[in-house]
Amino acid sequence: MSEDHKKQLEQQLWNIANTLRGKMNADEFRDYILGFIFYKYLAEKMEIFANDILKQDKLKFRNLTGSDENTLEIIEAVKEEALDKLGYFLKPDELFTEVAKRGNSDVEGISNFILEDLQKILTNIQLSTMGTESEEDFDNLFEDMDLNSTKLGKTPEARNEIISKVLSHLDKIDFKLEHTELDVLGDAYEYLIGQFASNAGKKAGEFYTPQEVSMILAKIVTTGKEKLKSVYDPTCGSGSLLLRVAKEVTDVGDFYGQEMNRTTYNLARMNMILHGVHYRKFDIKQEDTLEHPQHREMTFEAIVANPPFSAQWSANTLFTTDDRFSQYGKLAPSSKADFAFVQHMIHHLADNGTMAIVLPLGVLFRGGAEKHIRRYLIENRNYLDAIIGLPANIFYGTTIPTCIMVFKKCKENPEDVLFIDASQHFEKVKTQNILREEHIEKIVSTYKNRSEEKKYSKRILLNEIATNDYNLNIPRYVDTFEAEDSIDINAIANEIKALDKSISDTDKILTNFCKQLNIVTPF
The missing domain is CATH 1.20.1260.30 (N6 adenine-specific DNA methyltransferase, N-terminal domain)
Structure with missing residues (x-):
């Protein structure tokens, strides 16, 4: 009912x-x-x-x-x-x-x-x-x-x-x-x-994460937990991701979020109250998360985010002394803030927590400062737990392929990183690619069990990632190459000979008909 x-x-x-x-x-x-x-x-x-x-x-x-x-x-x-x-x-x-x-x-x-x-x-x-x-x-x-x-x-x-x-x-x-x-x-x-x-086109990405992606993120950060002390989204939009996490556990102590857009910030607060979240249990602030963080000294048990892809930020040299970025030695480039959001979230992640963030695929293999940060996270901290490649064209307003990066400060499997290539597992509906329940379940169960499946998932040892110079491009580790069927040249040659003979026989029959009808032979 x-x-x-x-x-x-x-x-x-x-x-x-x-x-x-x-x-x-x-x-x-x-x-x-x-x-x-x-x-x-x-x-x-x-x-x-x-x-x-x-x-x-x-x-x-x-x-x-x-x-x-x-x-x-x-x-x-x-x-x-x-x-x-x-x-x-x-x-x-x-x-x-x-x-x-x-x-x-x-x-x-x-x-x-x-x-x-x-x-x-x-x-x-x-x-x-x-x-x-x-x-x-x-x-x-x-x-x-x-x-x-x-x-x-x-x-x-x-x-x-x-x-x-x-x-x-x-x-x-x-x-x-x-x-x-x-x-x-x-x-x-x-x-x-x-x-x-x-219906909003490109602007939709400012306030809404598709429910299928929200479900994946929520199920990942709640793996093995029935209750959460806190959940945080530094780019919370309308708050849908925070609320999705709450559906995966019996109780969430407190909800925290930050949103830059004033209208969307209002929508997030309404959304919280409409879902029965008491005003004392949520703390959502309106400000630029990277430039003016509002929850500075706090850590959270679960962190989820779908930040704006490759957004610009100031990358001000003053941030080199900011606790969120100082230990890395380099700042994310001003033209691409993706890793700045990663660094911000890791700073706020509790030791027993899990964070999952949606990012453009470029973060896995771009060079310069981003490569330096990737290397630090893996070699010096060993925080990277899993990478999940998603299908292209599943977000509103952009067709670019994306991935989910999962980080933990205390990994249960410190010797490897799980790679999942789910990029070809979707259903096309009109102009949008959709993740169905079975696609979501496959991703989540593979992550939870850290299971390996040919052409879909593989656990990669840290030294292999180091050998690849910290390039995390998924095809390097999950081989999805489909070999074409071998061709029997002799069989094809015999087929061509048989066709030639058949054509020759047909020509003779047609020539005979033309002679009987006393017309010019078309050969």
């Missing part, structure tokens, strides 16, 4: 999202529709929480609309509890359903213009947290929802009409938040983010 409800919810939400599709591009209407869903979630969560408190007094939160002293005292008591437990507060007349009703009211004498009220409510959610523990987590969460944008309509009335219509459609959907054991809404929210990513 929950699976059916999830699919139904996903379709309903996507249909509603499409009411804005013709007005703006995918990454713009994404911010509105996801913001409204989040507002509805907060309102319903608030109402359920308040009704539970008020149950013994036989009161309903939405009915507390009076301005008498007793009603105001009750609301204030509920607010105090909500700020501590939920981290935010909404007044009864600020609940989603009440606003949706006003926006779609056709009662004479009552205005259905709600834009100003709605903008104030979204601001009030943030203001309710001022001076509390949750202030940073709710700060400017709705800043990308400009209800006065002409993209929604040329006039205030036109904007009010489209917004009211969206709220009305959303109001009819039951999120079933009372069923706390289900994460149906969270899954549906992830589905929507994925749908927007597939």
Whole structure:
């Protein structure tokens, strides 16, 4: 039932999202529709929480609309509890359903213009947290929802009409938040983010990692563990990777992340809250991870990342004294920050932890500073645990082939590195290559068992990597060469002779026919 409800919810939400599709591009209407869903979630969560408190007094939160002293005292008591437990507060007349009703009211004498009220409510959610523990987590969460944008309509009335219509459609959907054991809404929210990513082209890579890749990373960093003290993503985007890791274990103590893009940072915080992650359990910061790291002295049990491929960074000489980079002797080149992210993550990796990072294949064999860093990681530290080659064209906005590099500070198998070539194991769907469940399972089980399979995986001793001058290009170690079938020249010569004889016999028959018909022979 929950699976059916999830699919139904996903379709309903996507249909509603499409009411804005013709007005703006995918990454713009994404911010509105996801913001409204989040507002509805907060309102319903608030109402359920308040009704539970008020149950013994036989009161309903939405009915507390009076301005008498007793009603105001009750609301204030509920607010105090909500700020501590939920981290935010909404007044009864600020609940989603009440606003949706006003926006779609056709009662004479009552205005259905709600834009100003709605903008104030979204601001009030943030203001309710001022001076509390949750202030940073709710700060400017709705800043990308400009209800006065002409993209929604040329006039205030036109904007009010489209917004009211969206709220009305959303109001009819039951999120079933009372069923706390289900994460149906969270899954549906992830589905929507994925749908927007597939429609956003190149920009999608800024905020979303395909679920198939997320699953591989999550399963790798949780190998052999049922609980995690902490998980960290230094380029967390919408937070989907962090949440995927949580699905692989029974409990995650705390979630940490950093994201440079402000809009995506807002989306990550919404995503966390929508998935039921308490505001005290996540700490997501907005800044450039390499230039301005926000979790400097912390280490994490699991680290996952899909950083922007070969991004530029300053490579400022001041970083040679930064603890993240100083021991290597060289910085990653300014034109390619891939290994800078690796170094940053290793600095934050706990001794009992595992990190998995998606990178372009070039990191395996490029020379210069990158070769120097590769050598240090393998020869001096022996942190590299595995390399997994992925198919090309599985990420949004780029067709380049990629790999996953897995690092551990305390390897169970210190004598070798596991190479997996999964580049030819995929299904092509239209213009995108897709990893199916069987492809994911094969990669993960091969990693967990460190099993060797001809033309797919091989354990390579460190001295062989050294012999190859620390070039990690996968074909050097996993031979996928397919020998062509041997050709029997004599048999082919005999076939040609037989064909020649057959042609000659046919020519004689045709010549005989031509003579009988008294026509010119075409030979």
